[in-house]
Amino acid sequence: MVVVSSVRRDGCPAAPAAPDGPPTAASPPHSPIATLGHLLQPDRMRVSHLTFSLAVAALTLLICSCEKAPSTAQPAPPPAPVAEPSKPVLDEAQKKMFQALPENFGTATEARVTLGRTLFHDARLSASQDISCNSCHTLANYGVDGQPTSTGFKGHKGGRNSPTVFNAAGHASQFWDGRSPHVEDQAKGPVLNPGEMAIKDDKAAVDILRSIPGYLPLFTAAFPEEKVAITWETYARAVGAFERQLVTPSRFDAWAKGDDQALTEDEQKGALLLMQTGCMGCHNGPLVGGTGFQKVGAVTPWPNQNDHGRQDLTKALADDMMFKVPSLRNVDKTAPYFHDGQTATLPEAVKMMARHQLGRELSDVEVASIVAFLKTLTGELPQALIAAPELPPSGPRTPKAIKG
Ligand code: HEC
Ligand code: HEC
Numbered sequence: 001m002v003v004v005s006s007v008r009r010d011g012c013p014a015a016p017a018a019p020d021g022p023p024t025a026a027s028p029p030h031s032p033i034a035t036l037g038h039l040l041q042p043d044r045m046r047v048s049h050l051t052f053s054l055a056v057a058a059l060t061l062l063i064c065s066c067e068k069a070p071s072t073a074q075p076a077p078p079p080a081p082v083a084e085p086s087k088p089v090l091d092e093a094q095k096k097m098f099q100a101l102p103e104n105f106g107t108a109t110e111a112r113v114t115l116g117r118t119l120f121h122d123a124r125l126s127a128s129q130d131i132s133c134n135s136c137h138t139l140a141n142y143g144v145d146g147q148p149t150s151t152g153f154k155g156h157k158g159g160r161n162s163p164t165v166f167n168a169a170g171h172a173s174q175f176w177d178g179r180s181p182h183v184e185d186q187a188k189g190p191v192l193n194p195g196e197m198a199i200k201d202d203k204a205a206v207d208i209l210r211s212i213p214g215y216l217p218l219f220t221a222a223f224p225e226e227k228v229a230i231t232w233e234t235y236a237r238a239v240g241a242f243e244r245q246l247v248t249p250s251r252f253d254a255w256a257k258g259d260d261q262a263l264t265e266d267e268q269k270g271a272l273l274l275m276q277t278g279c280m281g282c283h284n285g286p287l288v289g290g291t292g293f294q295k296v297g298a299v300t301p302w303p304n305q306n307d308h309g310r311q312d313l314t315k316a317l318a319d320d321m322m323f324k325v326p327s328l329r330n331v332d333k334t335a336p337y338f339h340d341g342q343t344a345t346l347p348e349a350v351k352m353m354a355r356h357q358l359g360r361e362l363s364d365v366e367v368a369s370i371v372a373f374l375k376t377l378t379g380e381l382p383q384a385l386i387a388a389p390e391l392p393p394s395g396p397r398t399p400k401a402i403k404g
Pocket of ligand 1: 150160161174177188197
């Protein structure tokens with residue numbers, strides 16, 4: 001459903017590029033919006049200009065009338081309203097609840113980030129030599145594999161959905177149950193996890209790295225202060241340094257920093273509804289989540305009780321069904337949802353949250369409004385960082401793959 005109640009900043013298709021030659025869409029007096037304005041005062045225009053303007057206006061109307069253009073000739077619809085700036089929907093105090101992303105979650109030298117990026121893609125750190133971090137956290141796919149739960153060594157199916165690595169470095173802790181404090185620590189987990197990359201132990205992992213001749217100069221450049229450059233620690237610090245750069249600012253951030261035009265009024269209404277419904281009691285901070293743990297099924301028990309979250313870790317009764325509140329950054333791109341990956345669509349996930357966390361049944365219109373806002377959290381992927389690196393070639397001592 002597309003309602004063109006005002007000309008949305010991002011909504012109706014981009015201004016049609018000028019057919020050929022000047023005037024271009026970039027020159028303000030000839031943009032379709034300005035052109036419609038001029039049409040209201042034709043006496044100020046030359047005839048040839050008018051002809052061109054009419055052509056552009058017609059093209060604009062054609063595109064902006066969107067999906068269901070009537071198939072038979074009908075009287076021309078009234079001219080589309082001239083663009084009105086979005087009015088701020090939230091007051092200042094409400095808007096303060098929304099925070100922009102930082103530029104990164106910790107700076108590092110280019111050499112260290114490049115090394116981390118290379119390691120992130122290196123499948124030789126898996127026993128079958130065909131699984132890298134990027135297999136389950138595909139960077140070009142918003143850092144997820146799109147599966148309910150991931151597939152690791154020998155086709156092993158894990159029990160949890162793989163969360164995105166974008167902005168993950170900004171979480172208060174790592175994993176759905178928060179069992180790791182930060183990305184540097186987390187990076188050691190998957191390599192040694194028998195169901196994921198399945199390397200025997202940290203010594204074996206370091207041996208693999210030392211067997212690849214091209215890694216020594218990369219590690220030395222990244223850790224010039226270390227006597228021994230290639231260690232389990234420097235491996236983890238490099239991967240962490242890379243992940244700390246995986247930040248995805250979006251239009252939302254421009255809005256949170258004060259540009260009211262960056263979000264349409266409908267999107268701002270969605271932000272207000274997210275707040276007023278109570279979602280931000282749990283999903284808050286610059287990541288719109290990632291700040292702590294909450295019981296899933298706080299009001300109405302969660303349907304899937306197979307995984308008890310933090311309780312499996314701490315054995316404390318109070319931790320039953322406690323999971324990390326995930327960030328909602330890029331959430332439109334990271335389906336399926338929840339720790340078990342059992343929920344396929346975002347509207348469904350929003351409905352379940354309202355029901356199970358807040359005891360509320362949201363109408364379809366309310367869900368659509370919240371989803372419209374959540375989509376503004378889809379950021380731009382940092383292309384230079386996500387590009388696949390060139391991997392240094394194996395040496396004679398590099399282990400052969402163990403067939404999965
Ligand atoms: C076989 C698939 C798989 C591979 C390979 C894998 N991961 Fe993961 N990753 C997951 C799953 C599943 C989780 C969630 C597990 C949990 O919470 O218990 C996860 C969690 C994470 C998290 C925590 C994010 C958050 O929101 O809490 C980070 C960071 C991460 N992985 C980075 C990496 C890195 C770095 C590598 C490579 C060294 C890697 N992963 C390899 C599947 C994988
Ligand atoms: C009481 C705390 C709490 C409230 C209130 C809450 N959530 Fe959540 N939310 C969580 C937790 C915890 C999870 C992770 C649950 C899991 O996967 O087990 C989650 C997960 C999600 C997810 C899935 C994200 C992903 O990557 O899988 C979405 C979407 C979401 N919440 C949106 C909302 C919306 C929208 C609202 C308001 C209607 C809301 N939440 C209210 C705690 C809360």
